[in-house]
Amino acid sequence: MYSHAVAQKKRIVMTYRPTQARPGWIMLAGIVGITVLAAAIGTVASLQAPEFYMMLDSPSWAPPPWLFGPVWTVLYAMMALAAWLVVRERRNASLMPELALFGVQLALNALWTWLFFYWHQGAFAFVEAAALFCFVALTAYAFGRVRPLAGALMLPYLMWVGFATVLTFSLWQRNPGVL
Numbered sequence: 001m002y003s004h005a006v007a008q009k010k011r012i013v014m015t016y017r018p019t020q021a022r023p024g025w026i027m028l029a030g031i032v033g034i035t036v037l038a039a040a041i042g043t044v045a046s047l048q049a050p051e052f053y054m055m056l057d058s059p060s061w062a063p064p065p066w067l068f069g070p071v072w073t074v075l076y077a078m079m080a081l082a083a084w085l086v087v088r089e090r091r092n093a094s095l096m097p098e099l100a101l102f103g104v105q106l107a108l109n110a111l112w113t114w115l116f117f118y119w120h121q122g123a124f125a126f127v128e129a130a131a132l133f134c135f136v137a138l139t140a141y142a143f144g145r146v147r148p149l150a151g152a153l154m155l156p157y158l159m160w161v162g163f164a165t166v167l168t169f170s171l172w173q174r175n176p177g178v179l
Helices: 001-016 018-043 050-054 065-089 094-116 122-146 148-174
Strands: none
Touching: 018 065, 018 094, 050 065, 050 094, 065 094, 065 122, 065 148, 094 122, 094 148, 122 148
């Protein structure tokens, strides 16, 4: 009996693969990389954003230009962490719906900056922001079903996008000759 237990233990020890933790870190690097890429694509379009934003007729509740960088940095970090938590929770299960939603909302996020700051298309930026809000909400819901903390991490982003959608509409309406 004793020798059988020792042999069984040896088999368990021998089949353990410490590389199982590596895919989690590889996925984290991939998610961070994709998130940073989306942020960088948006940043390219917003190089002149502070100057453009300051020349717009803005509502009194519009945030100052310096606030956007820090807010987006935190939100992108929270998005990447949320996606990673979902991937870690469902290591072997299909994550296609959740990751597809995450990718779509990242692409829409980057596109908004081009529509608003680079191409000065207020109407399209507003419609796109509303679509972004819907996809962020769907992503938060899908993430929350897999890992509640991941869904919760998406909620500040959802609130910010909701605020940005209203701000986009207001700026578009207040600046018809520019947007």
